[in-house]
Structures are given as C-alpha cells and as structure tokens.
Amino acid sequence: MTPRLLPWLVLASSLTAVSVQAKSMTDYDVLVGAYTAGASEGIYRYGFNTQTGQLEAKPRQVIKSENPSWLTLSKDQRHLFAVNENGPGQTDVVGKVSSFSIDPKTHAVSFINQIESKGEEPTHSNLSLDGRFLFVANYAVHPDPGGSLAVVPVGKDGKLSAVAQTATHEASKVNPERQASSHVHAAVPTPDGKYLIAMDLGADKMFVFNYDGKKTQPLTPAKAPSVDLPPGSGPRHLLFSKDGKHAWLTMEMSAQVAVFDYHDGVFKRTALVDLANKDGQQYRAAGGLHTSPDGKFLYVANRGEVNELLVFSINSGTGQLKEIQRRSVEGKEPREFSFDPSGHFVLIANQKSNQIVTVRVDPKTGVLGDTVQKVDFDSPSDFRFLKP
Secondary structure, X not given: OHHHHHHHHHHHHHHHHHHHHHHHHXXXXXXXXXXXXXOOOEEEEEEEEOOOOEEOOOOOEEEEOOOEEEEEEOOOOOEEEEEEOOOOOOOOOOOEEXXXXXXXXXXXXXXXXXXXXXXXXXXXXXXXXXXXXXXXXXXXXXXXXXXXXXXXXXXXXXOEOOOOXXXXXXXXXXXXXXXXXXXXXXXXXXXXOOEEEEEEOOOOEEEEEEEOOOOOOOEEEEEEEEEEOOOOOOEEEEEEOOOOOXXXXXXXXXXXXXXXXXXXXXXXXXXXXXXXXXXXXXXXXXXXXXXXXXXXXXXXXXXXXXXXXXXXXXXXXXXXXXXEEEEEOOOOOEEEEEEOOOOOEEEEEEOOOOEXXXXXXXXXXXXXXXXXXXXXXXXXXXXXXXXX
C-alpha cells in the first residue's frame, strides 16, 4: 500500500513548498516608527501583503522606544537604528539614538543599546556606505543650543559608541522665528561614499564633507564646503538619482524642489520647481521625497495646507522634472511615505490625522490610484520594509 501512497505524499509535499514560496513572495514585514506623546509606544512590526496592499490588523511585534521618528537599516538588514526625537517638553528631554538587532529568520527586533545624540530633536540618520558611522541630524527646535550634525561610531555587532564628532553652522536668520540658529534636518552620503551632505534648514545651505572611514573623526570640509540656496528656503531632504549624476532637494519653507547636476562633491543647480499651486497658499511645508523603484518617477510630499503627493516624471539624461499628478494623501501632515517591495503600493504616514493610508500605484505610468486601506495609527512617522 505504501508505494501507491507515495505519489500523493510527493504531491502534498510539493504543494506545501509552493505555498511557503508564495507566502515569502507576498508576505513582508514592515517596521513603522511613531511619535510617542500619545498612544503609540515606539516601533511596530506589521505584516504586509504585496498582492492585496493590506497591513495585518495587529502588529507582529511592538518595540518600546521614545519618539523613534526616523528608522535606518544596515545594508544586510541585521541592524536597525532609530533616532529618538526627544527634547524640551517631551517625556525624555535628551535627544538619543537607539540600536537594535534583527533576527534574519524571524525578523524579531531586539534592543542593543542607546546613546545621547548630543543635541535636541534628532530627526534623521544615515549610515556611511562602509557601515562604520551613523550620521545623525539634530534638528533642535530652540535656537539655544541650536542644531548640529553628530557622527556616531557603529560596531560590527551594531552597538553604538558615544558621539565622536559634531558640526554646527551659522544660521541665515532670514526667518527670525525658524532660522535663528542651525537646524540640521538630514545627512546623506553621496552614492560613491566619498562625501557626506548635510542639509541645514536654519542656514539655507547644504554642507559638503569629505568622508574618511579610517579616521576616528571621519569628516572634514570638502573643497567646495557648502551649497547656497535661496534665502528662507529651508532645505530638508536630499535624494540622488540612480546613476548618481543628479540630485533633488526638498526645501521645506519655500515648498520647492531644487534640481542639481552632481559630480565629485560639486552641485550645480539647474532648476527650482514650485510645489504650491497657488500664490494664496500660506502654510507651505515640503517633506519627504522618493523615486519609484525603477527610478523613472519622483514623488514629493507637499504638506502645508494641501497635504498631497506630487508625482513627476524624470528626464533620465538631465534629471529635470515634469509634473504629472497631484494626489491628496487623505489626511494631515504626511511625515513620510514608502513604496512596498512590489512597487504597486505607497504607504503614507499621516502624522497629524493619525492614520497610515495605502494607495495603489501604476508602475508603468507612475500615477497614484485608489486608496486600498486606511489604518488608524497614532502619529506614524516612518516605514522600513524588511526582505523575506
């Protein structure tokens, strides 16, 4: 009797294998960071289905952490780093940075250690390409002491050491309320890893540093140490094109995107693109920006009064942008957004309306389509998808 049953057993085994494979191709873990002044507890790990565009109803894990507003993954996704955007008026008044390990099989997240960021309200971080340092942007709302760039050594085990180097800059003071001091908003390595670019909203400049990972203090001013931007523009986030020849910068206060040609530490501005579609729009606040997975389209969050995502086609030769769509995020203050691994959905963190909104994307045209899910979630801030 056994030989007759074997083909059925083989078939059942094959079906099980196919089922497991299908699950791994559609089921992903996504980490969600959140501000913790309200109901959120820190970092949440959810399951996400790339066929339906749906987040699971309940998180798979909750990792308690104060105000983990920006999440950074190591290249191998074995380690997670979160800036704890603490400062005056918060439960914890000291800006910090936390490190976590990620189990490669289960994706379970475990705390490693935490250090002080040597500044208030750290809002952004990035790893050097060699993984030796974490660059932290201390925004610092109050002008005293003001913002700074902090350089944090990272061990091979993911453990953070105390800040090894800091940099601060002279403010433009064009806007007396928001630009009375340095406000470093982001720090981004160049694609070749030779330079680090720091965006300072308070200075109306991008600062360019040489990077040498063999030194304990790896940053020195580059030959062209800064890039001047329009007065009162308030630079926020920088993104390089896939080929590294172009870059786009959101300028928060003027609600614009600056387009640059880039080569070996030198930026040449080629265009300024307005996000606001009417002169009467008072409150303007450009936010995050990301390209589509294929690099053909640029998506930019325009917060302010309108709360929308703008979609641009990218000229691959020049990096120039052509607007093709404006689409409401159906909420307030889209702090960040992220494409899912399939490229068919965008998850939007609507911080001030306390929702995660998922929107369908047409990868061929770049156009944003129907809303597929809205999840109530207190003060979402950032997303990071994990590989299966």
